[in-house]
Amino acid sequence: MDAPVEMYRMMCLIRQYENRMAEVYAEGKSPLFSIAAGPVPGEMHLAAGQEPVAVGVIHHLREEDVVTAPHRPHHFAIAKHVDLRRMTAEIFGRTDGLSHGKGGHMHLFDPRVHFSCSGIVGASFPPAVGAALAFRHRGQDHVAVAFAGEGAANQGTFHESLNLAATWKAPVIFVIEDNHYAISVAKDTSTAIAKNSDRAGAYGIPGVFIRGNDVLAISEAASEAIARARAGKGPSLLEIETTRFFGHFQGDAEAYLHPGEKDTWRALDPIPRFRDSLFAQRLLTADQDVAIQQEVAELVEDAIAFARESPEPQPADALTDVFA
Amino acid sequence: MTTTIRKLTMARAISEAIAQEMARDPNVLVWGEDVGVYGGIFGATQGLYQKFGQDRVIDTPISESAFIGAAIGASAEGLRPIVELMFVDFFGVAMDQIYNHLAKNHYMSGGSVTLPVVLMTAIGGGYSDAAQHSQTLYSLFAHVPGLKIVVPSNAYDAKGLMTTAIRDNNPVMYFFHKGLLGLGWMPSDDWAEVHVPEEAYTIPFGQAANIGEGTDISIITIGAMVPKASKVREQLRQEGISVEVLDLRTLVPLDKQAIIQTAKKTHRVLIVDEDYRSFGMSGEVAAILAEDALDYLECPVRRLAIPDVPIPYSRPLEQFTIPSTTRIADTVRAMMD
Ligand SMILES: Cc1ncc(C[n+]2csc(CCOP(=O)(O)OP(=O)(O)O)c2C)c(N)n1
Ligand SMILES: [Mg+2]
Numbered sequence: 152m153d154a155p156v157e158m159y160r161m162m163c164l165i166r167q168y169e170n171r172m173a174e175v176y177a178e179g180k181s182p183l184f185s186i187a188a189g190p191v192p193g194e195m196h197l198a199a200g201q202e203p204v205a206v207g208v209i210h211h212l213r214e215e216d217v218v219t220a221p222h223r224p225h226h227f228a229i230a231k232h233v234d235l236r237r238m239t240a241e242i243f244g245r246t247d248g249l250s251h252g253k254g255g256h257m258h259l260f261d262p263r264v265h266f267s268c269s270g271i272v273g274a275s276f277p278p279a280v281g282a283a284l285a286f287r288h289r290g291q292d293h294v295a296v297a298f299a300g301e302g303a304a305n306q307g308t309f310h311e312s313l314n315l316a317a318t319w320k321a322p323v324i325f326v327i328e329d330n331h332y333a334i335s336v337a338k339d340t341s342t343a344i345a346k347n348s349d350r351a352g353a354y355g356i357p358g359v360f361i362r363g364n365d366v367l368a369i370s371e372a373a374s375e376a377i378a379r380a381r382a383g384k385g386p387s388l389l390e391i392e393t394t395r396f397f398g399h400f401q402g403d404a405e406a407y408l409h410p411g412e413k414d415t416w417r418a419l420d421p422i423p424r425f426r427d428s429l430f431a432q433r434l435l436t437a438d439q440d441v442a443i444q445q446e447v448a449e450l451v452e453d454a455i456a457f458a459r460e461s462p463e464p465q466p467a468d469a470l471t472d473v474f475a
Numbered sequence: 476m477t478t479t480i481r482k483l484t485m486a487r488a489i490s491e492a493i494a495q496e497m498a499r500d501p502n503v504l505v506w507g508e509d510v511g512v513y514g515g516i517f518g519a520t521q522g523l524y525q526k527f528g529q530d531r532v533i534d535t536p537i538s539e540s541a542f543i544g545a546a547i548g549a550s551a552e553g554l555r556p557i558v559e560l561m562f563v564d565f566f567g568v569a570m571d572q573i574y575n576h577l578a579k580n581h582y583m584s585g586g587s588v589t590l591p592v593v594l595m596t597a598i599g600g601g602y603s604d605a606a607q608h609s610q611t612l613y614s615l616f617a618h619v620p621g622l623k624i625v626v627p628s629n630a631y632d633a634k635g636l637m638t639t640a641i642r643d644n645n646p647v648m649y650f651f652h653k654g655l656l657g658l659g660w661m662p663s664d665d666w667a668e669v670h671v672p673e674e675a676y677t678i679p680f681g682q683a684a685n686i687g688e689g690t691d692i693s694i695i696t697i698g699a700m701v702p703k704a705s706k707v708r709e710q711l712r713q714e715g716i717s718v719e720v721l722d723l724r725t726l727v728p729l730d731k732q733a734i735i736q737t738a739k740k741t742h743r744v745l746i747v748d749e750d751y752r753s754f755g756m757s758g759e760v761a762a763i764l765a766e767d768a769l770d771y772l773e774c775p776v777r778r779l780a781i782p783d784v785p786i787p788y789s790r791p792l793e794q795f796t797i798p799s800t801t802r803i804a805d806t807v808r809a810m811m812d
Contacts, residue, residue, distance in 0.1 A: 186661045187602035192790060194604055244603070244789030252789030255605040270607040271565060272537045305536035306568065333537055335513040341536035402660055407512050466795035469787050 155425075156435055158210055158366055162202040162422050164447040165226045168235075169199040169397070171451050172225070172242070176401050184402050190459070191242055193255055194270075198226040200364075200396035203421045204328045205230040207369025208296060208389070211377050217282040217295035219275040220268035222257045227298055228268070233261040239454040245461035252464045253472060272333075273306025275299050276325065280312050283321035287383075294322045294380040301390070302333025304347040310354075313388065317354040322380035324373070325388045330395040335407035348390035358388040364421045394419065483671040484657025486518035488630035489595075492637035493520065493557060495675045497527055500555060503641060506533040506542055507559030516561055517597050517656055539565060543594065544572035547580065550590045555641060560596040563612045563650065577646045578621035592646045593637075598626075599652040599699055599749060601797055602661045606785035609793070611698065611748075613650050614755030617726040623647040623680060624726040628655065628701035629667040632724060635678030642677065652699040652749075666702035681728030685737075689719030692743040692807055695734060695760055697723045700747045700798060707803045716811055726756060731763055738768040743810050744776050747798050752780035774810055779803060 152160065172195065179189025186192065198205070205226035209218060212231070220227040228238055234249070241248030242256045249261055257270035265282075269275060279297035286293040303309060304327050316323045327347050331338050344350070351358025357379070359372045369391055376387035394416035398405050405413070429435035483491065497503045505520055505527075511534040514521035524532040535542040539560060546556040560566060566573065573594070580588050600609030617624045623645055627633040633651065640647040655667035686701060687708050694704040701722045708718040721737050723730060738744050744764055746757040757778040764776050779798040787793050 184660050185602075186604075192603035193788060194608070244792075248789075250788075252792055253606075253785075253787045255603065255788030257607070258605055258788070270605070271567070273568065302537045305538045307538070307540050308568070333508075334516070335509045335511075336534045336536070340534060463791050464789050466791045469784055469792040469795045470782060473784050 153434055154210070155367065155429060156439075158206050158370065159425055159429055159435065160443050160447065161206045161210070161230055162366065162425065163443055164450060165202045165205065165229050166199055166422055167447045167451045168225060168229060169197045171455060173197055173397060173401060175455060186402065195256060195401040196223040196399065197397045197401065198223050200394040200416060200420070201328060201330060202226055203364050203366035203369050204298070204326065204391045204393050207366045207391075208324070208326055208373040210370060211374055212296065213293065214264055215291070215293045217265040217279060217293070219279045219282075219295070219297045220266070221272065221275050221299045221303060222268070222270045223300070224257065224259055224268035228259050228261070228266055231266045232264050233259065233266050234263070235450060235454040236457040237261070239458040240461045243458040243461070244463070245458055246464050247457070247461035251468065273299065273303045273308040275303070276308045276312035279323045279325070280316045280319070280321050283316065283323040283380075283386075284319060286322055287319075292322070292381045294324060294377055296324045296326060298326045298328060300333060301327050301329040301331070301338050301347060302336070302341065303327070304350065305341055310350075313351070313354040313356065313386070316386040317356050320383065320385035322383070323386045324376045324380055325386065327388070327390040329390055329392050332395065332399065334399045346390055348388055351388040356386050356388060358390070361389060361391045364391075364393045364419065366421065366425055480670045481673065482668050483630045484663075485627065485630045485633045485651060485667050486521065486656040486658065488634040488671045489519045489637050489651060490521045490523060491671070492634045492675070493641070494523060494526060496638060496641040497523065497531065499675070502553060503555045503557065504531050504533065504549075505557045505559070506535050508535055508537060508561050510534060510559050515559060517651065517653060518658060519559065519595060519651060539569035540572055543569040544576065546592045546594070547572065547576050547590055550592045551580075551588055555591045557593040557595060557641065560594060562608050563596040563598045564607050564610050566612065573616070574619050578619045581645065582621060589644045590646050591644045593640045593649055594646065595649040595651065597653050598650045599654050600786045600793060601654050603788055603790055603793060605788035609786040611650065611652075611750045613648070613726055614750045614759070616648050617756070621646065622727060624650070625680065625724070626650045626652075626698045626726065627724065628698055628722050629669050630671050631669050632678060632684070634671050635676050636680070636724065638675050639677040639680060643680070650698070654699050655702070664699065664702045666705060678724070680725045681730050682724065683730035683733035684722040684724055685733070686720040686722050687718070689717040689741060691717040691741055692745065692810060693719045693721060693737040693741045694745050694747055694803070694807070695721045695723065695737065696747040697726070697756065698749060700749055703798070703800050703803060704747055706800050707807065710800070710804060711807060716807060718807060729759075731767070734760055734763050735768045738764055739771045742771055742773040744772065745803070745806055745810060746776065746778045747803055748778070748780040749797060750780060752778060752783050755780065777806055777810060779806055
């Protein structure tokens, strides 16, 4: 598969996963919504609409490269080739999950592909700097990529990590996903400047703002930042404008949005736009597209079936794993 | 005179207390993440933005260290800030401001600086929110000298204790349990939804509430474990066991007399806590009993708490870690044997 088609396929896989996860999450939660009910309880932050960010960047990474992700992690995890079955089983809280049910949707760890995430806003930045230090120390040309929302760029860890990475010339790429909101708080309410990428200047590193939620534009900028890091030239900051198709979490009434705001975003869905450009360039045929949709749907159903069939953990398993 | 029953959820009781104090004192301001239009993720600030506007109810960036620290400076200059830390679990990014400054500046200044700050925060698990969103952690903040620690178990106490907190000239940490708020979108204990007088009132800190008298055994507890202990009390009454339930309501100041008194009365004490077992509330109460009431005890003090593991995500795992009514009842029965 050509690289653009492979990126397209990955975006479709993520979209299918998130749409199905929205349905699975809703199971057992009607007529009355309860966050605690159903086969997948707890909070659920979905990333439909934000696929280009994950795919455009992670597409350039190797298995050994590190990705640290925030509370909205599925698109990053899938793009980093986290085991889809075990990730899904984890979200279902089952024994075959990545963490045997101890972590859940905001706490996915797959050391095999060097992926981790956290439910604490701003927590993805420092570990990426440390991973980058480890690579540099061992003379490897791997890189670390820290993803976070635009809301996280007002957290101290963001500024401390940028400075630390810059002084260490660490091979790390900071990627801010600007989906305009941090829960109900709009970026222009919370952030003193329009572009977080301009903050790179304060730490003497390159900062790039990428508009349009366009996977190829993202891929191009990411490629440069990653090459720079691999070449030992230090960190970069990318800020990528994107859109959140679901609520902050499932169950969010989104009363804080302007009327029609969501429709505008949905009308700019990055997946059909990318598909049409692939059609126009004859990189993809309608038949191939059908085959891709079928293949990703099967992968997602397989993962969900695997999760449902996996046994629930034994209650006393809660006591293990506190220490190594 | 007819007394009309006005049942409020705990979330409504908290926001009502804040609204009344904001109306009474223009120096009371509220800030935190999503406290404005959203009304607080857990509804503790519902209606305040509409009533008092964006100058007094302020949505902050996700910068807890800065906005909690800002409450220190603002209060030193005469404001009475109420600041929301969305979940107590997020304390980490702001801990220096809380532990080394908010708690200590009054003492380090020889009493010359006062910081009338209410830092309110959501606690508790039971709905699969995993290790970073389910803790209670009040003992961690009770450990450092200088912070008053309030943990209401019902709407009546929630309102009175919030009013006291706002009027107090010290930093007060106010912990509301998500499972008591009456949110509708997560399980909530109806027990907490009680009559709340419309007018403002205060409940003094340092006074435990005796939730139900008993003669055979005492359960000393706090927060969301109070309704559970009450249910166990009802259940065991049918088995002929008379249980007394003491709701501590505040950890700092702590009603030591009430702890000693109940031990003297029933001679058996079970401590039930939704915080980690080691080095916390349950250990502190047990130590008080060992120091001041040992001679009155007929059997060793027992504790039920989170068994020193992070709160797991998966439902069966999480339910194993949080003390349940079944576990409480079984422990009481075992202590009566
Ligand atoms: C330290 C900390 N503060 C607050 C929160 C609560 N919280 C979770 S997600 C979120 C908004 C994050 O916004 P953003 O970084 O833009 O990411 P998005 O949700 O838009 O993907 C907040 C405030 C948290 N998890 N951790
Ligand atoms: Mg955002």
